[in-house]
Amino acid sequence: MTQDPNARAQIEPTEVGANAAETGDRQLTAEGSPETPDAYGSHEISIQDLDFATLAEQGHTATKLDPLAPAVLSVDNLKMYFPVKSSGVVRRTIGHVQAVDGISFEVPKGGSLGLVGESGCGKSTTGRLITRLYKPTGGSMMFQGHDLAKLSSREMKPLRRDVQMIFQDPYTSLNPRHTVGTIVGAALEVHKIVPKNKVLPRVQELLEIVGLNPEHYNRYPNEFSGGQRQRIGIARALTLNPKVLVADEPVSALDVSIQAQVVNLLQDIQTEFDVSFLFIAHDLAIVRHFCPEVAVMYLGKIVEIGDRETIYGRPHHPYTQALLSAVPDVKQAAIGGRRERIRLEGDVPSPINPPSGCRFRTRCQFAQEICAKVEPPLLQIGPRHKAACHFAGELGSHPATPVTTQLLGVDDQGSPVAGATPTNTQLTIPGYEETWYDLKTKQTTGG
C-alpha cells in the first residue's frame, strides 16, 4: 500500500472491496472474527478452517534490528519539569517535579525503541512530550528537520499527523458517545485530508487493517471487547499515516491471550506501513519481543540504553539487573530452577527532590561515596550500548573502583583532581558513536 495519504484517499469504494479480499486472511488471525462477543456463533465459521500450522505461520518472532536505519526522531537532552505550587491564595512555585530530566535517544526509521521502567520514572511523560501533549521545559526533539520542542501549537498541527499515539486503557481512551466511525474519522476531518464523502471508505479500510469488521463503523465502543477497543485505538492512530507511533502501554490492560493478538497486529502494521514505534511498557518480556532497542529509565533519566541482546543478555547497570531479575520466568520455573532475585528495597524516591549524584544510589547495592557526589554520565561502553553507572559491569563482575574517574577528572571518592582534564564530549549525543569507552582498558576504542 502507498504511503501518501492523499493517494490513499483516492481509493474508490470498489477497490476497498478488493482490499478486503486481500486482508481477509489476516483478519482471521488477528481477531478470529470481527463480530462483537455477543454474536458468538460467527466465531465458529471463521476459525474452524484455521489449523495450527497456519496460525503459527502468522505468529511473529521478535523484530530484528537494522543497525543502519537512519533516525526518524532524535531526542536530545529533553526535560520536563512540572511546577509544584504552594497552597494558599498566592500559589507560588515551590519546586519542580523533574519528571523527565535530560534524556537523549533516537528512534530508527521503521524500527522500535522500547522504554521500560517502574511507574513514575517518566516513561509516559516522554511519550506525551514527543506527541506534544506537553510542551517540554528544555531540550530538542528533531523530526524531519523540525524541532518539535520549539514549535507553537499552530506550527505543530501539520506535523501531528506524523506523530500519533496509542493509549493504554481502551476503556477510557474512546469517547463512549461517539461511534467508531466518528472516532476513527475525526482526524480525517480535522486535517481535511479527504473530502467528506471519502471519509467513510477510509474509515472502513482502516477497520479492515486492524482486523475489525468494516460494517461496524456505526457501532459504539461499548459494543466491543477490550481487545477490539484497543484495535479501534490503533485504527485511530493509523488514520493519518503516521511516521512515528507512540504506544503507551498498548497491551497492559488486555487479557493475556488478547495481548499476543495486539502485539502481532502492531508488528504487521510496522512492516506494512514502515512506522517507527516508541513502545512504552513496564512488561519487560513484551518489550523484548517487540523492540530491537531498549532504553531503561529511572527517575526521569535513562540509565541504560542499547540493543536488545545486550540489555537482556549482559546488562551493565545495577538497576537493569535488578529489574530483570524481578521478572517471573515461566520457563526457568518449569525446569525447576529459580533465579536469584536482586531485592530492591523501598520505593522510588520523590522526583521533586531526587538524590544527589546518581539517582539510583539510594537503592543500589554497589553505591559508594562517588555516587552521591558525581552524577555518572550516560557513557557509551559498546557498539550499541550506553550505561550511566560509575561501577558499570556485568552482574557478578562489577568493578571495585569507579570506571568513570579518568573521564570526569575525579578521584575514586568523587572529589575533583587538580589539573585533570575532564573529557565530556561524547556523553550526550542521541545516537551511537563509532568509538566507545572500553571498560576493561579504560580507553576509547572503535569497532
Add this chain to the structure above:
Amino acid sequence: MTSVPMTQSSAAERDAAEGPYLQVEDLKVTFPTQDGPVTAVSGLTYSVEKGKTLGIVGESGSGKSVSSMAVMGLHDAKSAQISGSIRVGGTEVVGLSESKMRGLRGNSMAMIFQDALAALHPFYKIGGQLEEAYLVHHSSASKRDARRKAIEMLDRVGIPQPDRRVDDFPHQFSGGMRQRAMIAMGLINDPSLLIADEPTTALDVTVQAQILDLLQDLQREFNSAVIIITHDLGVIAEMADDVLVMYAGRCVEYGTCKQILVAPEMPYTWGLLSSIPDVTASTDARLIPIPGNPPSLLRPPSGCSFHPRCVHSDKVPGDLCRTELPALLPASSGTAHLKRCHLADPLQIYRTEVLPEIAPELVEETR
C-alpha cells in the same frame, strides 16, 4: 474470642490434619440475569492442603474470582445459586448461615484483593482498619492490644516505621505499601486459608517480586493454604505448587506446576503459554495468539467450550469437540494431572508442533 465459631473451627482443624484444608467439590455458581441464567462456574473440584499453594489461571470471565468468592461466602445468597460442596477445615460453607460465615471469614480464611486502593477505606486510617479486623474476631481484646497487633503486622509485612505509618491514611501509602497493608489485614488473625485475587497485577515488577517473596515467607511462617488467582503464568511459575487452568467456568487442566508448564495437554494451556513472550527465551520463539474472544457464558458453546477457538480440533475424529463435553480425565504424565480434551495424544502434538514454534530452545531439553 468469639466462642461458637472458634471452637468449631479448631475442632475442624484437628479433623483436617489428615485431609486438605480446603476441599471444593462439584461447585456450581449460577447468576440469574435478565437475559437468562449465567453459569459462571460449573463442575469445579479442587483441594488445597496447608502449606501448599494452588494457582488458578484463566482469562477474565473464566470464573476464577467467582469460585473464590464462593469459598469466602461473598456472593449474595439472593442472587447467586451455589451448589456443590465447599469444606473449609471440615466446615461445610455452602448454605452456612451468614452469622457463622462471618466467624470464619477474616478469621480462618482471608482474601487479598487486586486493587488495594479500592479495597481499603479511604476515610479510615490504615491502623484503624487493621484494628477493626482484629477486634471483630477477638472481642475480649482491648483497643491497645489491637493497635499493638496492627503495628506488629505492619512491621511483619515490611512497612518502614510502622508505629508512625499506622496512623496514615491509605492515600499516603504507595501502591506496593498499600498492597502490603492489605496483606497485613488479611493475615492479622492467622488465617489457615489465604486467597490472593490478582495480588500483584497492578504493581511494577520490582514491587511484584517483593510482594511475592513476602507472601512466600508468610506462608512458610504461618503454614497456611494459599490460593493465588492470576492471569500471569510467570507468577504461577514462581508461586504455585498446583495449577488449575480455568476456561468458561470449567477446569480444563489441573496438575502440578511442572506438569502444567512442561507437559500441558490442553490446547488452551498451550495457547496461554504461546501468547506470552519470555525474557530469557530465544528470539526465534513465536508469539502465537489464541484466535477469537472468550465466549459469553450466557450462551456457552456446545461440547468443549474451547472448541470455537481451538486450532487443533481438526485432529479429533468426527464432530466430537462440538457435540460432546470432554470429561476431566487423567493425562499421560500421571494420575494427578487432569485434562479436559478429546485429543488422543496431546503431549505428542505439543512437543512436535507447538513447542518448536514457541520455545525452540526447549525442544531438546524436554525430550
